[in-house]
Amino acid sequence: MKSTILAYLILLLTLPMQAQDSTRCSAIPVAGLRLHRSFIIQHTPKLKEAITQTNPWSLETEIAWHLRRQNVWNYCTCYPRAGFALRYINFDLPDILGSSIATYAFIEPFIRPEKALSFSIRFGLGPAYLTHIHDEQTNPDNLFFGSHLSFIAMLNLAVNYRVTNRLTLRLAGDYNHISNGGYAEPNLGMNFPSVNLGADYSFQHPVYPERTLPENATLHPPKNRLQATYGISFKPPSYEIRSPIYPVHCLGVRYSHTLGRIFALAAGAEWINDRSLKALIKLEDRRDESGELYDHNRISALAGMDWLFGRFIFSQHFGYYLYAPVEAKHKVYQRYTLVFRVTEHILTGISVKAHAQDADFIDVRVGFTL
16 A cells, blocks of 8 residues: 555655646646445345445545646656545445545546547545444444544546536546455455546646657566566454454566557466465364365466556456465455556555455565566
């Protein structure tokens, strides 16, 4: 999470400089208003069906800057927006789930912003305050949230239509997740996709100059890449057992081949050393036929795709367990990863590992690429 926030700050810290720039390339302030309608995914049978059969709604406002300077364009060969959003979420079950106030920083690369019809992809992360949390006596059915302070993470795909020079209408789909990162139990977290309709108002007439990369720029990854990464996370042995959290180490290697300007195919393998699983094996005294405790390590093969936005790379991969003495919930899992290329060879970012709709853990990672 820290690395993602750092990536946001790299862009957000350029805003004051751009706001003082009186040229046609200064950042354009934009204000937005959204109305969301959602549904809750029942990602585990532990959640009662009545709790998940609700339709949360949200009201969101934001302030953003559409960045246009050359140095920002170099990062993603696009004109991104960066800003902050404030969202009120009503979970449609006031006595059990209550509501939330969340704020998040976001980065949003735009495709074809100079056209009337444009597309954008938003990544956001920030704190969320929850009014109702789990209590064994007064609120036992709320297994989503174990603490008032949690975090919201979201991915947004939007279609934008500019009605006038200043006014743009927007239709988008969001995938939202709220949890506390494992520091308080229970922490099943809530996954609630939403559809939102809204409008943006630009405080300046938007003009987007045509740009080219400098001849000596090395912002795009090479066509063929070999990459090694290390990630670390923390989790308890079980959300039903009150216990310390343990580290989860992930070591991966993969090869990717770029097709076109922003798309690449990738394949590789990873080793996961889950110390929380080791603690659970000891706690439940799980032994193999020889009487030895089961091995907590897992090895898997991965394949998927990378979306290349200059120094930002968003990956969607599927993994298959090749070695897993203690079987996971599913043989196949997903990885969603966002990394920032600090230099030509060094990268950092975050990755979410999930079995179907059930998030396993989020790790912070660093890597080296050739």
